[in-house]
Amino acid sequence: DAKTTQPPSMDCAEGRAANLPCNHSTISGNEYVYWYRQIHSQGPQYIIHGLKNNETNEMASLIITEDRKSSTLILPHATLRDTAVYYCIVRVVNAGGTSYGKLTFGQGTILTVHP
């Protein structure tokens, strides 16, 4: 699995958009980008994933650059409850569309949302 690089920490004001960057310059064609977050003392929570197109769901948006070497997770209106460690993960999806469950977590970005 390709490695990812994330800033160790970021701050955001409540109500503003939080933009969390991730570099994955060695990503290969069959690797998807996933984002999870972990709120203190809880298990990680899935946020969103994508291959090459931008994705949006009820939690966040994922913007992947055209060369797929980096991506940005956007929380459009951050709240205090979004304070967490955010993990960017790339994971191989095999040609048949199958994948193993293994997630390789890095150190993530500690996002602190301030009032």
Place this chain on the structure above:
Amino acid sequence: KAGVTQTPRYLIKTRGQQVTLSCSPISGHRSVSWYQQTPGQGLQFLFEYFSETQRNKGNFPGRFSGRQFSNSRSEMNVSTLELGDSALYLCASSFRPGAVSNEQFFGPGTRLTVL
């Protein structure tokens, strides 16, 4: 729908003992993965089970083992405990490992302390 259940939530053992942790996945989920989380190493993949078969294994010594039952419930066992085994052990379930999304749902974890 009930989430992933892990028992016990907290455990204290002494060096040399063995421990068994249990995980009940979300109803209908057939894949279970285990992770170890420590302050120094972060989140590390232990192993993944699907249909009672280990499909993938992380880089941990043979003291760490697991199994999955026909009802998809899973257990992991650590024998001859060492101080370094103190960690939060997380279980994650997913519907099946073959799906591209393969969103994994994590349990609250078992906090193991080895004295």
